Amino acid sequence: MLIPHPILGPRDAQEFTYLGPATLLDRPDGMAEGAGQAMFDYLYPRDNPAGPHRELWYHEQGDRSWLIVTRDTVTHEITGAELVKP
Amino acid sequence: MAYSGFRLFAEALRGHRGWRPLWRDPEPQADYDIVIVGGGGHGLSTAYYLATRFGQARVAVLEKGWLGSGNIGRNTTIIRSNYLLPGNQPFYELSMKLWEGLEQDFNLNAMVSQRGVLNLCHTDAQRDAYRRRGNAMILSGADAELLDAEGVRAMYPFLNFDNARFPIKGGLLQRRGGTARHDGVAWGYARGADRRGVDIIQHCEVTGFLVEDGVCKGVETNRGTIRAAKVGVAVAGSTGRVMAKAGMRLPIESFALQAFVTEGLKPCIDGVITFGAGHFYISQSDKGGLVFGGDIDSYNSYAQRGNLPVVEDVAEGGMALMPMIGRARVLRSWGGVMDMSMDGSPIIDRTGIPGLYLNAGWCYGGFKATPASGFCFAHLLSTDTPHEVARAYRLDRFARGALIDEKGAGAQPNLH
Known part of the structure; x- marks a missing residue:
């Protein structure tokens, strides 16, 4: 599987490690009102779609960038990859 | 039709013309007491134990493909009960004890070795x-x-x-x-359930759940609506897809x-x-x-x-x-x-929708659990109370922080 890195071009997926859905970027404020429920919603339930999935890949054996990759979980077709904005 | 050495000998003399299909291929009825979604190992063993141990006869198993076409036919056939945590080990030991008596129980050679x-x-x-x-x-x-x-x-x-x-x-x-012969396990449970009146309906895909006033009253399928007092879902890798039809997001x-x-x-x-x-x-x-x-x-x-x-x-x-x-x-x-x-352990529980029950989250260890999973799910479906050894397998344990994390890997499933 090749991941189209926005800076480095197509790279072997083996250079990356996988974390999970891109929603993990939206970490809630742990000190806010109702943080317990918000943290649960953030950490455990998943959409787990059969189809396009936005997910986090870390270019560990490369430039150490985090990417949001859009990949179909049935066909493994990758339709997009973008850098995670700091 | 029971199997025995004598039967095999008699059939050999008659050119093996007396064997019959192991289960019927019935049309779905309009309603059942219990409908189980998923005709794999866990669904079939649930139906078998419902019929044999809990006296439930009006049961149907709905399978999208053919019987046993999912993970029960795709595993490495290992059975064991070598877990550590108190929420897990008694469950898997019950499963091992059921494995030990399985072939005599359902009268089919599952090659339990x-x-x-x-x-x-x-x-x-x-x-x-x-x-x-x-x-x-x-x-x-x-x-x-x-x-x-x-x-x-x-x-x-x-x-x-x-x-x-x-x-x-x-x-x-x-x-x-x-080890055990994985297909034989599915066949034994299917035959045993079928003989006791369970309808095993293949090529019947659930397309939605029939929810009236917040209560699950059955399922919509590609072969029509099937009403049921209780619906149990045991669809392994397809859990996310199927439960999304009920509007549920799961920790899977x-x-x-x-x-x-x-x-x-x-x-x-x-x-x-x-x-x-x-x-x-x-x-x-x-x-x-x-x-x-x-x-x-x-x-x-x-x-x-x-x-x-x-x-x-x-x-x-x-x-x-x-x-x-x-x-x-x-x-x-x-x-x-x-x-x-999310913690590497399964879920056998009610859901937020009354009448809808879930059996899921088996990770890569579902085969060894097949007997106890079916037994405990049948117990839950029949009595509405969890079986003693499956009490920890609650859906709400993630919200309560009562995880059963054998490996200590946290909420990252690809590390379990």
């Missing part, structure tokens, strides 16, 4: 952890033996004991563990797990060997093929096939453990879709 499951250890710390695990197993009524390196060498002299990174220092052996992600079998060889491995440090485990089938596997593919997948880097990783694990495997040729590899839960 208690050939022993050996987990190898490589450090003093790992040996201590196995000693603790073995004690937990014995406390639950299971068996466990801690072997030193010589004990392992006496069983499997061909292993690479002096691997520079993972020298073999010993192992935890469960002699009652072993789907991943592909691969397995491999070599050409038939003369008997060389008489038990099951697991090499956890190298992500590799192996046994030999009765036909002679070496059956082995490793880790899941690291990313979410609904494809019933795996990727090549994991093939390479598994092969490296095999070469590190037993270099002689390099001479064997792989015949086939395949992949199944695992319902990986």
